[in-house]
Amino acid sequence: MAWDFSTDPEFQEQLDWMDGFVRREVEPLDLLFGRMTYHAIDEPLRTIVEGLRAQVRERKLWACHLDPELGGEGYGQLKLALMNEILGRSGWAPIVFGCQAPDTGNAEIIAHYGTDEQKARWLQPLLNGEVFSCYSMTEPQGGSDPTMFTTRAVRDGDEWVINGEKFFSSNLREASFIIVMAVTDPDVSAYRGMSMFLVPSDTPGIQVLAHIGLGTEEWGEGMHAHVRYENVRVPAENLLGGEGQAFEVAQRRLGGGRIHHAMRAVASAQKQLDMLCERALSRTTQGELLAKKQMVQEMVADSWIQLQSFRLMVLHTAWLIDQSSTAEARRQIAACKVLAAEVLSAISTRAQHLHGALGVSNLMGFSASYGVMMGIMDGPTEVHKVSVARQVLKGYQGSPDLWPTEFGPRKVVGARHRFEEMVGDLDPTAEQRVAFDELLQRSAGDDETVKQMQAYLDATIGNL
Numbered sequence: 532m533a534w535d536f537s538t539d540p541e542f543q544e545q546l547d548w549m550d551g552f553v554r555r556e557v558e559p560l561d562l563l564f565g566r567m568t569y570h571a572i573d574e575p576l577r578t579i580v581e582g583l584r585a586q587v588r589e590r591k592l593w594a595c596h597l598d599p600e601l602g603g604e605g606y607g608q609l610k611l612a613l614m615n616e617i618l619g620r621s622g623w624a625p626i627v628f629g630c631q632a633p634d635t636g637n638a639e640i641i642a643h644y645g646t647d648e649q650k651a652r653w654l655q656p657l658l659n660g661e662v663f664s665c666y667s668m669t670e671p672q673g674g675s676d677p678t679m680f681t682t683r684a685v686r687d688g689d690e691w692v693i694n695g696e697k698f699f700s701s702n703l704r705e706a707s708f709i710i711v712m713a714v715t716d717p718d719v720s721a722y723r724g725m726s727m728f729l730v731p732s733d734t735p736g737i738q739v740l741a742h743i744g745l746g747t748e749e750w751g752e753g754m755h756a757h758v759r760y761e762n763v764r765v766p767a768e769n770l771l772g773g774e775g776q777a778f779e780v781a782q783r784r785l786g787g788g789r790i791h792h793a794m795r796a797v798a799s800a801q802k803q804l805d806m807l808c809e810r811a812l813s814r815t816t817q818g819e820l821l822a823k824k825q826m827v828q829e830m831v832a833d834s835w836i837q838l839q840s841f842r843l844m845v846l847h848t849a850w851l852i853d854q855s856s857t858a859e860a861r862r863q864i865a866a867c868k869v870l871a872a873e874v875l876s877a878i879s880t881r882a883q884h885l886h887g888a889l890g891v892s893n894l895m896g897f898s899a900s901y902g903v904m905m906g907i908m909d910g911p912t913e914v915h916k917v918s919v920a921r922q923v924l925k926g927y928q929g930s931p932d933l934w935p936t937e938f939g940p941r942k943v944v945g946a947r948h949r950f951e952e953m954v955g956d957l958d959p960t961a962e963q964r965v966a967f968d969e970l971l972q973r974s975a976g977d978d979e980t981v982k983q984m985q986a987y988l989d990a991t992i993g994n995l
């Protein structure tokens with residue numbers, strides 16, 4: 532019986548160290564330089580971050596979800612999930628621990644689909660934490676549906692020429708290179724007609740139309756580029772994966788990215804729950820603590836139950852990925868992505884609400900919109916629900932006839948036949964047989980009722 536919810540004592544020690552380190556050394560960066568996931572790291576900030584990274588490497592906690600040949604510790608997704616319960620409290624922590632989006636996903640696909648030359652040129656500096664990268668897929672006219680993408684790459688001798696526009700290409704302003712998804716064969720389905728390209732971000736023809744910000748960020752200060760590619764030329768060897776393979780590459784990348792978002796959402800939701808509970812135990816109104824009021828207790832209970840269910844789902848999904856693969860865990864990853872948005876939105880809204888005016892003021896920095904954002908990035912909730920539903924339905928079949936298999940008369944008639952078979956095996960002269968016959972007459976289906984049910988089934992199913 533291998534069903535164990537405990538953490539290895541040695542790894543727990545690592546988690547305890549991380550907890551203190553993130554609170555003491557990393558969370559202050561969020562307060563001074565913003566807690567959004569994407570950051571500009573100029574000097575002298577880079578020196579500070581490098582100092583913190585050195586401590587992380589020394590503890591063998593750098594990029595530890597990656598295999599050792601990729602510069603990590605090969606801890607896998609379950610341990611990463613436990614780590615992310617700490618790292619997700621802070622926008623800077625994933626950067627300090629070498630597991631920040633979009634670089635983790637980009638590293639994963641270069642590792643999986645890249646040639647040796649591509650790995651040496653693009654992957655290695657990324658894994659060393661020397662550069663940042665960008666993933667450029669969404670287009671202004673549509674993000675949820677890849678069949679709407681129009682950015683085109685055309686082969687010209689030894690080069691590909693890219694033309695088109697992309698929206699919300701996160702971290703482009705910091706990235707050394709961009710992974711761009713483009714249509715290479717418009718005559719086949721989008722699922723076979725698009726390819727991925729590795730594009731250095733200083734390639735001529737890349738025009739940033741705006742660095743879009745989130746919420747109330749200052750115009751031009753954001754980290755999500757609206758970018759135009761105008762006759763951007765890259766050598767043929769910059770094709771990542773096979774021609775026409777972009778959809779498969781994207782699925783692999785986004786699958787990993789989504790579960791990592793969900794892991795960090797556990798941490799954010801826990802932080803909101805902590806604030807909710809502290810407030811409930813601190814504020815008195817109408818003669819008693821908020822925590823004494825049943826409607827507030829409901830908020831606490833609902834939040835805790837939602838968070839625990841979500842956390843277990845995330846940990847189980849991480850375990851499943853470690854046991855099999857991201858593809859095998861697809862249904863659960865999609866479900867975690869849905870829950871991440873719903874649970875985070877619900878708990879953060881309650882936490883903010885319970886803080887009253889203070890909660891909506893700029894003294895606290897609540898941001899209920901983080902949950903909303905979680906429901907959009909890497910594909911909206913609706914699309915993930917459709918994906919979950921499709922995969923759940925694969926395990927079922929429709930009823931063989933007009934009536935559901937659980938239809939009452941069918942079940943009673945079936946049970947009656949089964950019982951008669953059992954009784955039929957008994958000696959007709961034995962006392963037990965008589966007792967069983969009597970029992971049958973007292974059952975929910977006496978002879979006459981069962982006869983009528985059988986006739987009804989024959990008449991209606993026979994009419995199909």
Ligand SMILES: Cc1cc2nc3c(=O)[nH]c(=O)nc-3n(C[C@H](O)[C@H](O)[C@H](O)COP(=O)(O)OP(=O)(O)OC[C@H]3O[C@@H](n4cnc5c(N)ncnc54)[C@H](O)[C@@H]3O)c2cc1C
Binds near residue numbers: 633670675907908
């Ligand atoms: C913080 C953040 C970072 C991002 N970073 C990147 C990045 O680095 N690179 C990149 O390429 N993209 C990035 N994106 C873009 C993201 O992938 C898209 O926003 C997402 O795929 C949704 O596309 P869209 O915004 O065009 O919304 P649309 O496709 O226009 O969808 C809008 C809404 O329509 C509804 N909807 C959509 N499809 C369905 C459906 N099938 N059924 C019912 N309702 C539906 C949903 O409510 C959805 O929210 C980022 C987005 C955010 C918020």
